[in-house]
Amino acid sequence: MAQKPRMEFLQGTLDVLILRTLRAGPVHGHAIAKHIQSASEDLLQVETGSLYPALHRMEAKGWIAASWELSEKGKRARFYRLTPRGKKQLESEQSKWTAFARAMGLVLADQEGA
Amino acid sequence: MAQKPRMEFLQGTLDVLILRTLRAGPVHGHAIAKHIQSASEDLLQVETGSLYPALHRMEAKGWIAASWELSEKGKRARFYRLTPRGKKQLESEQSKWTAFARAMGLVLADQEGA
DNA sequence: AAGATCGTGTAGACTGACTACACAATGGCG
């Protein structure tokens, strides 16, 4: 069971996971990936080839803003934080996800007794 | 709210919806789309350009089998039914979905009080 | 000096849903 879903499973969900992670404050890319993985109990695993393009996309859209700073380990790292537009986007995407998950549940649970 | 998620939202979920729809018995394509839409309370809408390619893919993979028959309205229609491999696939994908949805919930609900 | 860890980044392949069509058969209606 739990055959390692990864992101390939669901295109379009990475954004909301990143936005949600940033809600707690500025975080750099590497830490975002680790947070998503640990918060999901290792069920979700974000590859760098997905993560960084996603961050760049979202920065270009004005959802997040970045600055170079030093990580806890003293290394140069790009810290991202939510912009006001990003906060709105997070709310929007989160409610979209909720609606979608509910819709899936409706179909998958349909006439369960049959 | 409920800003019309459609399938564009989540690549990879159409298969399990189709398989689930076929669990109740043979159904033709057009009816599959309508069933998904109504069972999801109009939240999910399957376009023909997504539906038929998906059916062909799944038939090629041996998950479903098809035959030409007559619909309720007396029109020639291609009825699909689950194969044994399709039933296994349905179980597998359904549990994948459950795990994924749970993982999303974990991340999105993380430290909700913050 | 070598390797591990941390951290960012890109190129190219691949999958799958989308828009926008085309086509065929049937039934109702003026």
Place this chain on the structure above:
DNA sequence: CGCCATTGTGTAGTCAGTCTACACGATCTT
């Protein structure tokens, strides 16, 4: 009869986003 709505299947081409598989650089340890 001709027209059009409905039912039903199908394709071509586009697009978005994740993947694999790299490369690079800096720091810390041994």
